[in-house]
Amino acid sequence: MTDLIYEQPLNEKIRSYLRLEYLSTQLQNNLTQDHQHRCFYPLFSLCELTDRCDYRSDVLKDLDRNIALLSKWLELPHVDKAQINDIINRLTQAKAPLQMPDRIGIHLKKDKFISALRQRFGMPGACCNFDLPQLHFWLGKPWKERQLDLQCWIDQYQPLLTPISLLLELIRNTADFTPADAKAGFYQGDSAQALSLIRVKIDTSQGCYPTISGHRNRYAIHFVDFEQQRHTDKTIQFLLATCT
Known part of the structure; x- marks a missing residue:
């Protein structure tokens, strides 16, 4: 995919x-x-x-x-x-x-x-x-x-x-993509440094997309099943980059 x-x-x-x-x-x-x-x-x-x-x-x-x-x-x-x-x-x-x-x-x-x-x-x-x-x-x-x-x-x-x-x-070059898992479709993180941009890379074969919210030191990622248009309860594997 x-x-x-x-x-x-x-x-x-x-x-x-x-x-x-x-x-x-x-x-x-x-x-x-x-x-x-x-x-x-x-x-x-x-x-x-x-x-x-x-x-x-x-x-x-x-x-x-x-x-x-x-x-x-x-x-x-x-x-x-x-x-x-x-x-x-x-x-x-x-x-x-x-x-x-x-x-x-x-x-x-x-x-x-x-x-x-x-x-x-x-x-x-x-x-x-x-x-x-x-x-x-x-x-x-x-x-x-x-x-x-x-x-x-x-x-x-x-x-x-x-x-x-x-x-x-x-x-974008301030952070490389690293593997992450969203248990039950949810991932949360924080940073001692002020962040300006969250980047999520995900394979479309998983059938979902992320909705991301947060501010300079904390962020949350919810993964939504595209077909059902609701939060997924699956564990989603993705790549994450938190840019300063």
């Missing part, structure tokens, strides 16, 4: 980062294959989230904190200095575009074509050609031209999406 990874953020900042990463992944999928008008749904969700909140300050603080921590690690013996310097360089490069004065995505919000579509997309069935003839015209363009347009729109959010992807990569 297939192993699936489930992730549960333990604070609001990581929750936001994961949502933005998810939208970035959806946009990249739409960039590599022609999904017609469906490419606009993750794009407008990204517009909505960045309209509500300016994530720049949090991301810059996290970049600076990681650069400072990794710089201290360089002073320790028996560390891979080349790898650490590579990560520091990636963090530094990701930081530079975020320091530009323009608000993320501001130019896209001024685009008349995008604005017209965004106003209509929240309505059920509003993508008909009589509702949005400009969309019908755009979809009639060759895929290569539309691909370039989409890439241009995505690029306006890359100053935010690139560092978030890098920060989440670093967070």
Whole structure:
């Protein structure tokens, strides 16, 4: 069968980062294959989230904190200095575009074509050609031209999406997956260190999925039988990573 990874953020900042990463992944999928008008749904969700909140300050603080921590690690013996310097360089490069004065995505919000579509997309069935003839015209363009347009729109959010992807990569790398057993479908744990992300990897052949709750020092995992849609009483074997 297939192993699936489930992730549960333990604070609001990581929750936001994961949502933005998810939208970035959806946009990249739409960039590599022609999904017609469906490419606009993750794009407008990204517009909505960045309209509500300016994530720049949090991301810059996290970049600076990681650069400072990794710089201290360089002073320790028996560390891979080349790898650490590579990560520091990636963090530094990701930081530079975020320091530009323009608000993320501001130019896209001024685009008349995008604005017209965004106003209509929240309505059920509003993508008909009589509702949005400009969309019908755009979809009639060759895929290569539309691909370039989409890439241009995505690029306006890359100053935010690139560092978030890098920060989440670093967070996930703070913990390896280790085997664990959930007796009667329940597992509970705690940590002396503040946690930011719980990751559960489980084989789909076990027929269940985890629901995860917790906060920075404690967490609980309940496994739910998919067919019966209720808590399982079986012992579930899974892999667990608790990321700081």
